[in-house]
Amino acid sequence: MIRFLCAMLLALSGGLGQGVAQAQADPARVYTEFGEKAGIAALMEVFVERLAIDIRTKVFFENADKPRLKEQLTDQLCMLSGGPCRYAGAQMRGVHRGLEIGRSDFNALVEVLQDCMDQRGIPFGAQNRMLAVLAPLHREIVTRD
DSSP states (O other), X not given: OHHHHHHHHHHXXXXXXXXXXXXXXXXXXXXXXXXXXHHHHHXXXXXXXXXXXXXXXXXXXXXXXXXXXXXXXXXXXXXXXXOSOOOOSOOHHHHHTTSOOOHHHHHHHHHHHHHHHHHTTOOHHHHHHHHHHHGGGHHHHOOOO
């Protein structure tokens, strides 16, 4: 629980903290720590499937085109973490407009992501660095209080 709260504070802080500083100092570090594109793809494989069945998030993902979503998330995380990928998908604000995603929904997604990272054996420090890279997306995804 403490690990979750620390990560959420980091995510909700808009990406401030040591994780961002480390990710910015060496942009490819997070990419490498996650096993490059293959490692990120393996994580997204588990992550999307879990989102589609988790009681808190399934309403947003149960009817999604899962193969496409996995591919898009892989490219996005690969790019954001300093890898050579290019995300060519839609902007986050537009994709999430009208979905009425609240903070609790976003927090549930982060918790599922953390569980999946744990399952894949990704070290805690690397997890925090990835969350710091992803934290700014919070402003574009959460559409209601």
